[in-house]
Amino acid sequence: MTNSALKQLCISLAQAESEKKVVSILEKAGYWDDPSSWRDYGNNPNNFSTIGNQQSSADTALVEKIVNSVDAVLMRECLGRGIKADGKDAPGSIEIAQRDFFGIYDGKLSSIGSSQRADLAQKILVVATGKKGDPCYSIIDHGEGQSPSRMPETLLSLNKSNKLKIPFVQGKFNMGGTGALQFCSKNHNMQLIISRRDPRIARNEKDDDRELWGFTVVRREDPDTKSGMRSSTFRYLAPSGKIMSFSAASLSLLPGEYPDPYGQTWEYGTLIKLYEYQLKGFRTTIKLDPYYRLSLLLPGIALPVTLFERREGYSAHTQHAVLSGLSVRLDEDKRDNLEPGFPSSAEITALGQKMDVRIYAFRKGQRENYSKNEGVIFSVNGQAHGFLPSQFFDRKSVGMSYLSDSILIMIDCSNFEGRAREDLFMNSRDRLREGSLKADIERQLEDLIKNHQGLRDLRERRRREEVENRLQDQKPLAEMLENIIKKSPSLASLFVTGTRLKNPFNFTDVAAQDDFEGKRYPTYFKLTKRHTEKNPKQCPQNRKFRVQFETDAENDYFNRDKDPGDFSLTINGSIVEDYSLNLWNGTATLTAQLPKGSSVGSVLEVEAGISDISKVDPLGEAFFIRVAPPVKGGGGEPGERKDPASNQTGKDHKSPSRLALPNIVEIRHDDWERQGFDERTALQVKDDGQGGYDFFVNMDNVHLKSEIKVNTKIDSKILEARFKFGLVLIGIAILEHFEHQSDADSGEVEEGTIYKQIGTFTRATAPILLPMISSLGDLELD
Incomplete structure (x- = not known):
């Protein structure tokens, strides 16, 4: 040619x-x-x-x-x-x-x-x-x-x-x-x-x-x-x-x-x-759904990209958009979409690998503009390499069910060593590899999120908004549920003996906290409590130690996009890599591992400090840790085994606690959109973050309404009570089964998805629940 x-x-x-x-x-x-x-x-x-x-x-x-x-x-x-x-x-x-x-x-x-x-x-x-x-x-x-x-x-x-x-x-x-x-x-x-x-x-x-x-x-x-x-x-x-x-x-x-x-x-x-x-799933103009998705998958893209829409039939002022990644999108939109004080910065270390963490808490309903089901994004050099789903926040060890649709966490793994990167990420760079590194990262994240004061405060505010005004006088409800339970030994076995329902919102009016306004370049970083050589902080040999610092640094000081601050930590002059640090509204919480080989009774000098481009010398101070004897419990050394638990009382094991009577919240049609309900939703369960559960029952469920309309021989209040308590007992039974399976470490259900499964199962059983209760109650053997 x-x-x-x-x-x-x-x-x-x-x-x-x-x-x-x-x-x-x-x-x-x-x-x-x-x-x-x-x-x-x-x-x-x-x-x-x-x-x-x-x-x-x-x-x-x-x-x-x-x-x-x-x-x-x-x-x-x-x-x-x-x-x-x-x-x-x-x-x-x-x-x-x-x-x-x-x-x-x-x-x-x-x-x-x-x-x-x-x-x-x-x-x-x-x-x-x-x-x-x-x-x-x-x-x-x-x-x-x-x-x-x-x-x-x-x-x-x-x-x-x-x-x-x-x-x-x-x-x-x-x-x-x-x-x-x-x-x-x-x-x-x-x-x-x-x-x-x-x-x-x-x-x-x-x-x-x-x-x-x-x-x-x-x-x-x-x-x-x-x-x-x-x-x-x-x-x-x-x-x-x-x-x-x-x-x-x-x-x-x-x-x-x-x-x-x-x-x-x-x-x-x-x-x-x-x-x-x-x-x-991304069939809109390239400026919309594809743009949003690519922003998520390239949260810190190294160079910007122009997206051009050149298919006919679209009407807009311009048909192109500049893709700069999710970090830039969030930074530019944070005033309208994020809760005050966010993003918050943190650092965690897992198996010696250091990660920068940014925590975003969105105003209600706003996260869906940036992420669908991705709760945690792991990136390397600006490209997403894997995710944890939003159900991660539903885990009991995290306790953020009320925020599971409002939190997005970005973890920068760019500083990983080559082998660690291979151990965590698949070559396809779209999913995580199971193993000890992933497990340790999840543990560090669980601890960070569960104890993050800003998230804890926001969770309680959201929970109060959803539950407080709808909780009825719980005494007759509790008595009715207890009567049902007493008639069935199998039901009674699900609950803590003698537990009575109490109002979860026995609040005392307090003044609102002033809005925190941190400084771009902080002027102090000091311990909230001094630990001198004569009066050191005690830390068991097999546990981590935790201290807090007061500072006037802004919340994203450690991993903001421009001129971030640095944190340094040494013990007896040696650099420490195994630590986590989170900063929220003037308080920096440090959690760190004692050096290997630390002997009981020894006193260690710890130096912590921060620095940035505005400082010639770092800010910080020294404190002392005394290594205390190891304690029994969650901090034991890997590989230790205990004999199986018996039915006798003792201190060798903690018996799995049974479920306390739940908080039941009735949801009506006017609240469907806010709660994410529709006419067929039956039950939604949320972890209250304090060891219990909140049960949200759809009292305007289409099947309940239909039964009330056709079954005129039974009082509507009785039908509503049957529907409500029937669903709650189903939910309790599923939770108890899940906790039992978790104790047995069967891996039958991924933790964090149980609430979704309860919703799916009760949605499926709602059409037959009332007819079943009515029909089986009248069943007689010939």
């Missing part, structure tokens, strides 16, 4: 908006049905075992493409300056590259203004074209680009170590972003790749085709039992084994004014087009 024909073929493929059109173009060119024109992806005919084992969802796979473009732009800046990417003069981290190349400080895009972010975002584009229902997404960058001869070893490679020795890029697993392939067009999983080396870099290289454009199409071929292939194979277009190439100064493939998808010229970099990409 002539140069002109090759160029036209490339442009035709780039402007095709369906798999059917691509197949037609390649059939006409004589390539589609010619096996010799196709080459195995990664030079491996068994590549499906690798490509098919990538990201489990289309959104996280799309993120990998964007991250690869970020890497390409950083590489261009490095190579364009004549710096060898893996040499001693190259940036030692992504954060340093951001600073040196683009003036972005502390690795945070919020350190530069919105207009500068918008300009920078022109280097990476994501463009939606084609049909509304089956859109194509093109990821286009002004990065280093690749010459045609280099593409098989870079853009089309698998399991090569291209980036492993380059410290300032993210994509080191070298899957080439292949996870997206399975979400491309339904029949052939097709994508297009076009690339050209940046001329500024190419002039210093020796490739014969260094100034040419290269392009190829990737497709999936079905298993062929005749040839012995038992699994699919991904192959790319390469007539005579070579990437197709041509010469051109530029290509008109960048988006023009809406709705023109191809009105501007492009001179170098890489374009990857995902045909009819199956981004299910």
Whole structure:
């Protein structure tokens, strides 16, 4: 083919908006049905075992493409300056590259203004074209680009170590972003790749085709039992084994004014087009749901990206948006969406790995604009690598059921050692790996959240808003429930003997706390209680110690986007890494592990301090810890076993406590939206954060209303009581079963999901509950 024909073929493929059109173009060119024109992806005919084992969802796979473009732009800046990417003069981290190349400080895009972010975002584009229902997404960058001869070893490679020795890029697993392939067009999983080396870099290289454009199409071929292939194979277009190439100064493939998808010229970099990409659940304009989702998955993206909507049929003032990550979104929107005082900063350490933590508490109903079911986001270099669901906050060990839809926690794991990162994150970078590190992180988080004073105060306020005004005089209710229980030994066994229901809101009026206004650069950091050498703080040998400091630092002092503060801790002059620290409204709470080998009776000198760019010397002070004898209980050494518990009284074990009588709250139609109810909701249970439960019963349930309407022989109050207490007893029985299973460590139910299961089960049984009670009560044997 002539140069002109090759160029036209490339442009035709780039402007095709369906798999059917691509197949037609390649059939006409004589390539589609010619096996010799196709080459195995990664030079491996068994590549499906690798490509098919990538990201489990289309959104996280799309993120990998964007991250690869970020890497390409950083590489261009490095190579364009004549710096060898893996040499001693190259940036030692992504954060340093951001600073040196683009003036972005502390690795945070919020350190530069919105207009500068918008300009920078022109280097990476994501463009939606084609049909509304089956859109194509093109990821286009002004990065280093690749010459045609280099593409098989870079853009089309698998399991090569291209980036492993380059410290300032993210994509080191070298899957080439292949996870997206399975979400491309339904029949052939097709994508297009076009690339050209940046001329500024190419002039210093020796490739014969260094100034040419290269392009190829990737497709999936079905298993062929005749040839012995038992699994699919991904192959790319390469007539005579070579990437197709041509010469051109530029290509008109960048988006023009809406709705023109191809009105501007492009001179170098890489374009990857995902045909009819199956981004299910995100079918709105790219500025809305896809933008929100990508912000979540790239909470601290290293470089901004412009998203362009170029499908026809959308009406808006502008059809593009700048993607700067969730951190920037939250920072810009916090006044209207976050509770006062948030975000709050903290630091935790698990198995020697230090993490920065940001805690966001949203105003009621506002978190859904940023996150759906993700409660905890783990990120590395600005990219989400795994999550814990919102049900994590429902755990008894966390006690934040009333805030489970209002908390979002971001954990930065960028400082992890290489092996620890491998132990926690799957190579697909979209889920966590089970193991001791994940378990220890969860324990540290449980302790941090459960004891966070700001969250505790907010939980009580929310609970009071939901429950206080709706709690009736509980004495007759308690007596009625106790009478039911007394008639059944099996029911009585669920409850603590002699427990009576009490009002959970026996409040005394107090003055509201003044709003805390911290300083950007604090002026003091001192202990709330002194622990001198003569009067040291006691700490059992097998426990951690906890102390508090008073300070005037603002809540996000330790991990704000610009000029964060640093905390340092030493014991007897040695740096301590195993600690957690959280800061809230002038109180910094430090929890730390004693050094290994600390002997009982020894006195340890601890020095703690904070520093930032405004200080020549750190703020802080020293205190002393005396190592006390170890105590029995939760702080025992790993591997210790106790004999099984008996039925006799004693101090060797704590017998599982039975459920106290619950707080029952009646919910009517007017409160459905606020409570998240609908006409078929029956029962909702929440952990009250104090060892008990609140039961919310839908007294306007459609099945209850229907039964009252048709069953006129029974007083409506009796039917309501049967419905209410029947549901509550079902809920109690499920909770007791769950607690029993938890004690047995069976793993039958993931903690935190039990409340959802109670809601689902009672929703299913509500239609038959009253008819069953009535019918079975009259049942007689012949």
